[in-house]
Amino acid sequence: MTVAIRSFAKINLGLRIGPSRPDGFHELLTIYQTIGLHDVIRVSVKHGSGVEIQCADSRVPKDETNTCWKIAEKAMVAAKAKGRVIIEIEKRLPVQGGLGGASANAIATLLGLQRVLKKQLPQSEKLRIAAEVGSDLPLFLIGGTVLGLGRGEQVYPLPDMPATACVIVTPGVGVSTPKAFAQWDQLTLPAASDRISKLGRQLSAWLSGLYSGAPSRFSPKRGRAENPLLNLVRTGIENDFEQVVFPEYPEIEEGKQALLSAGAKYASLSGSGSTLYGLFASKQAAATAAARLEKGGWSAQATVTLPRAAYWTRMGI
Numbered sequence: 001m002t003v004a005i006r007s008f009a010k011i012n013l014g015l016r017i018g019p020s021r022p023d024g025f026h027e028l029l030t031i032y033q034t035i036g037l038h039d040v041i042r043v044s045v046k047h048g049s050g051v052e053i054q055c056a057d058s059r060v061p062k063d064e065t066n067t068c069w070k071i072a073e074k075a076m077v078a079a080k081a082k083g084r085v086i087i088e089i090e091k092r093l094p095v096q097g098g099l100g101g102a103s104a105n106a107i108a109t110l111l112g113l114q115r116v117l118k119k120q121l122p123q124s125e126k127l128r129i130a131a132e133v134g135s136d137l138p139l140f141l142i143g144g145t146v147l148g149l150g151r152g153e154q155v156y157p158l159p160d161m162p163a164t165a166c167v168i169v170t171p172g173v174g175v176s177t178p179k180a181f182a183q184w185d186q187l188t189l190p191a192a193s194d195r196i197s198k199l200g201r202q203l204s205a206w207l208s209g210l211y212s213g214a215p216s217r218f219s220p221k222r223g224r225a226e227n228p229l230l231n232l233v234r235t236g237i238e239n240d241f242e243q244v245v246f247p248e249y250p251e252i253e254e255g256k257q258a259l260l261s262a263g264a265k266y267a268s269l270s271g272s273g274s275t276l277y278g279l280f281a282s283k284q285a286a287a288t289a290a291a292r293l294e295k296g297g298w299s300a301q302a303t304v305t306l307p308r309a310a311y312w313t314r315m316g317i
Contacts, residue, residue, distance in 0.1 A: 001116055002042050002043065002044040002116075003044070003115045004027065004040055004041070004042045004112075004240075004316060005040070005041045005042075005043070005108040005109075005111055005112045005159060005275070005289075005316055005317055006038045006039075006040060006041075006108070006314060006315050006316050007041050007093075007101070007104040007105045007107070008034050008035065008036065008037070008041065008104055008110035008130070008140075008143075008277070008306060008311060008314070008315065009034070009035050009036050009037045009038060009100055009101060009269075010032045010033060010034050010035065010099060010100040010104070010136070010139060010140070010271075011032075011033050011035055011094050011099065011143075011166070011168075011268075011270040011275075011277045012030045012031070012032060012033075012098075012239060013030070013032075013033050013229070013232060013233065013237060014029075014030060014031055014199060014202075014233075014237030014238060014239065014266070014268075014310050015028065015029075015030040015238075015239040015240055015241060015271070016028065016029040016030070016196050016198075016199040016240055017181075017184055017240040017241070018044070018104075018196045020185065021151070022053060023028065023097060023151075025135070025151040026151065026184075027150065027151070027194050027196065028135075028149070028150065028151055028152045029147075029148070029149060029199050029200060029203075030049050030147075030148045030152065031051060031145060031147055031148070031149050031158065031203070031232070031237075031280060032100075032136070032145070032146040032147075032155070032309075033144075033145050033146075033161075033303050034138040034139075034140075034143045034144060034146075034305065034306040034311045035099075035166060035277075035303055035304065035306055035307050036304050036306055037066050037092070037093060037099070037168060037301060037303050038093070038104075039089060039090055039091055039093065039101060039104065039105055039108075040089075040090035040095050040106055041068070041083065041087065041088070041089060041090070041108035041109055041112060041149055042087070042088040042090070042112070043086070043087055043088075043108075043109055043112030043113055043115075043116055044085075044086045044116060045081070045082060045083040045084065045085055045086070045113070045116050046083060046084045046086060046115065047049075047082065047084065048084035049062075049082065049084055050084055050085075051069045051072045051073060051084070051087065052084060052085070052086050052087065053066050053068060053069055053087050053089065054086065054087065054088040054089070054240035055088070055089040055090075055091060056090075056091070057089070057091040057095065057121050059095045059191070060089055060095065060202070063198050063213065063219055066180040067103060067105060067106035067133055067134055067137070068087045068089065068102075068103045068105050068106050068109040068131040069087070070088060070106070070132045070161055071106040071107075071109055071110050071129060071130070071137070072085045072109055072110075072113060072135045072193040073127060074129045074132065074133065075109075075110050075113050075114075075121070076113070078121055078125055079113070079117055079119045079121060080118050080309075081119065082297075083213065087109055089097075089105055092276055094170045094174075094274075095174060096174035096175060096176065096177075096274070097170060097174070097239045097273070097274060097275040098269065098270040098271030098272055098273045098274060098275045099168075099270055099271070099275050100136050100139070100140070103136045103137045103139075104140050106133055106134065106137055106142035107130060107137055107141060107317075108131070108140075110130070110255050112317075115317060119237065123141070126141055127141055127155075128279075130153075131153040135150075135151045135152040135153045136148070136152050136153070136271075138151070138153050138154075138155045139152075139155050140309070141155075142155055142157050143168040143306065143308045143311030143312060144157065144158070144160050144161070144306065144307050144308030144309075144311055145157070145158040145160065145161045145229075145307075145308075146158060146296070147157065147163075147194050147203075150209040151201075152246070156243050156268045157308065158207070158269060159207075159228070160308045161227075161228050161229050161305065161307060161311065162227060162228070162229075162307065162309045163304045163305055163307055163310065164227055164229045164280075164304060164305045164306065165279070165280040165281070165282055165283045165286035165302070165303075165304055166277050166278060166279050166280060166286060166302075166303055166305060167259060167262070167264065167277065167278045167280065167284065167286050167289050167290045167293065167300055167301065167302050167303075168274050168275060168276070168277050168300065168301045168303060169255045169258070169275070169276045169277070169278070169293060169298050169299065169300050170274070170299045170300075170301075171249070171251050171252050171255050171260060171274045171275075171276070171298075172251075172299070173249055173251065173272060173274050174237075174247055175249065175252075175273040175274045176272075177242070177271070179244055180197050180244055180272040181272075182238065182240055183248070183300040184241070184243070184244050186300055187243065187244065193267065202235040202236060202237060203235070203237075205235065206231065206232050206235055216290065220282075225280075229279065229305065230265050230266070230279060230281070233266035233268075233279060234266075238268070239253060239268050239269045239270075239271075241269055241271065241272045241273060242256075242268070242269050245269060245272065245273045245274070246269075249252075249273070249274065250253075251272050252269065252276065255276045255298060256268070256269070256276050257295055258296060258298060259276060259277075259278035259281075259289070259293070260278070262277060262278070262289035262291065262292050263272060263280060263288075263289050264278025264280055265278075265280060265281060266278065266279045267279075276301055283304065286302040286303075286304075287302045289295065289302070290302040313314075
């Protein structure tokens with residue numbers, strides 16, 4: 001039996017990098033948002049032992065360094081199962097793109113294994129395994145709009161936001177996350193804890209408006225319906241990685257400006273990059289922008305954000 005799972009990407013709606021921790025990671029504060037672009041993961045279990053990764057993309061590791069390999073080993077132990085796990089990765093998302101492709105692949109592998117083995121692990125166990133494998137894996141066990149804390153592995157579902165049109169731009173370079181963190185540590189900036197607190201206050205103001213309807217300077221003007229995600233980005237949230245990635249890769253910053261020139265209401269680097277995204281007021285505006293960007297020589301795709309219910313429905317499990 002082979003199970004196929006769609007492995008959806010994420011973007012980061014704001015990302016603050018905090019101080020270094022004793023374990024070598026940094027404190028982070030971010031909002032993850034799943035989107036409609038995806039890879040496809042096929043999982044089967046045969047006689048034998050171990051894990052086998054199959055992928056036509058030569059950039060994808062096929063050994064124990066692959067996140068799918070790591071999570072498959074842990075899941076088989078947790079499920080007290082035996083057999084050789086075969087994982088086929090149909091790669092459609094960029095590698096080292098900041099869209100969480102490898103992490104989403106791992107969670108799709110975990111969910112696919114559950115179906116193949118006909119064994120359901122408790123959600124707490126799946127979250128534990130996911131956090132052990134990587135910082136941004138747990139978000140894909142929730143989907144939709146998700147608050148990420150700690151090193152990004154502490155995840156909390158936020159109110160399910162309506163689908164929002166967006167355009168993904170993929171520059172022809174890859175960004176190393178460890179290198180980006182190392183460059184960040186060399187910057188002289190205001191206290192990291194203050195930067196975390198500022199974004200926390202911005203998010204609190206946004207959330208209080210969602211839950212209570214209380215007026216705030218972030219609320220839309222009376223009589224104007226506002227998409228909550230577009231309202232969120234008007235709080236001034238930013239991705240700290242832009243401060244180190246843009247000077248190193250000017251073409252990535254040019255991609256952000258191209259998105260804004262094409263009509264994006266908000267544009268940002270996703271994660272440590274190199275992928276950029278822009279949020280648009282409508283699907284038509286996003287499609288028009290993507291076509292314009294393609295003519296300008298950019299690799300651009302129009303898609304939508306995936307609310308939590310749509311994320312789980314479209315995954316195919």
